[in-house]
Amino acid sequence: MRPPPQCREARVSLDSHRRSWHFAGIMPLDIKICGLSTPETIAAVLDGGASHVGFIFFPKSPRNVTPAQAALLRQAAIGRAKAVAVTVDASDDFLDAIVSQMKPDMLQLHGKETPERVTYVRERYNLPVMKALSVSEPADLLPIQGFVGVADRLLLDAKAPKGSELPGGNGVSFDWRLLAALDPGLDYMLSGGLNPDNVGDAIRIANPPGLDVSSGVESAPGVKDTGLIRDFFEAARKA
Numbered sequence: 001m002r003p004p005p006q007c008r009e010a011r012v013s014l015d016s017h018r019r020s021w022h023f024a025g026i027m028p029l030d031i032k033i034c035g036l037s038t039p040e041t042i043a044a045v046l047d048g049g050a051s052h053v054g055f056i057f058f059p060k061s062p063r064n065v066t067p068a069q070a071a072l073l074r075q076a077a078i079g080r081a082k083a084v085a086v087t088v089d090a091s092d093d094f095l096d097a098i099v100s101q102m103k104p105d106m107l108q109l110h111g112k113e114t115p116e117r118v119t120y121v122r123e124r125y126n127l128p129v130m131k132a133l134s135v136s137e138p139a140d141l142l143p144i145q146g147f148v149g150v151a152d153r154l155l156l157d158a159k160a161p162k163g164s165e166l167p168g169g170n171g172v173s174f175d176w177r178l179l180a181a182l183d184p185g186l187d188y189m190l191s192g193g194l195n196p197d198n199v200g201d202a203i204r205i206a207n208p209p210g211l212d213v214s215s216g217v218e219s220a221p222g223v224k225d226t227g228l229i230r231d232f233f234e235a236a237r238k239a
């Protein structure tokens, strides 16, 4: 069981191997910044201490990158943070192209992938898989059990608002109290609508093992802002 958030002290140290923040040496807090597309913003998230950097492979997204672009961008993260390829119900051919060119450290499956599909992808590419699940009410946590022992991690994200063409990156939050007593049986990241102003509350309420943010550190859709990235890490550090 994770310690309650109040056990965390303000002192934060950066583990040089995992690039996770250690709060008073108790538990690491992984932070993934998603939807990166420029060297400058990748430098900012690495300097902030991100454990994971995410690249979006979804043409409708303002954050979309090609496998060739991601291959170049992810170079800066080697040995500093894990590079995550985010895909949505991708075909094997598309995953083949991403994996062979970008060489990600992890695949994030952000569509309607079943536990069987996760198992297949994990074995085909011999890579860890983070499965995204949409949350808005308690019943949305039930599918978690199907991914225990199957996925390496979960990304618990807010449901996309009606009319959105994007399954993620919508800047919408869910009720973090749903996670306060959650012991899902595998590692997870809290995601959806986080920003420098609310990340402290998210940590205090849900005490998650990891956090993920995208649009909350952008000045416009798809445009990451180095100032907001710095503010986000600072706010997480203070919480």
Ligand SMILES: O=C(O)c1ccccc1NCC(=O)[C@H](O)[C@H](O)COP(=O)(O)O
Binding pocket: 034, 035, 054, 056, 058, 061, 062, 063, 086, 087, 088, 110, 155, 157, 166, 167, 168, 169, 170, 171, 172, 191, 192, 193, 194, 212, 213, 214, 215, 216
């Ligand atoms: O960010 C996108 O554009 C995106 C598009 C398609 C599938 C997933 C996408 N994002 C996945 C993420 O991991 C985001 O960081 C997550 O949904 C949180 O986004 P936000 O609410 O903007 O912080």
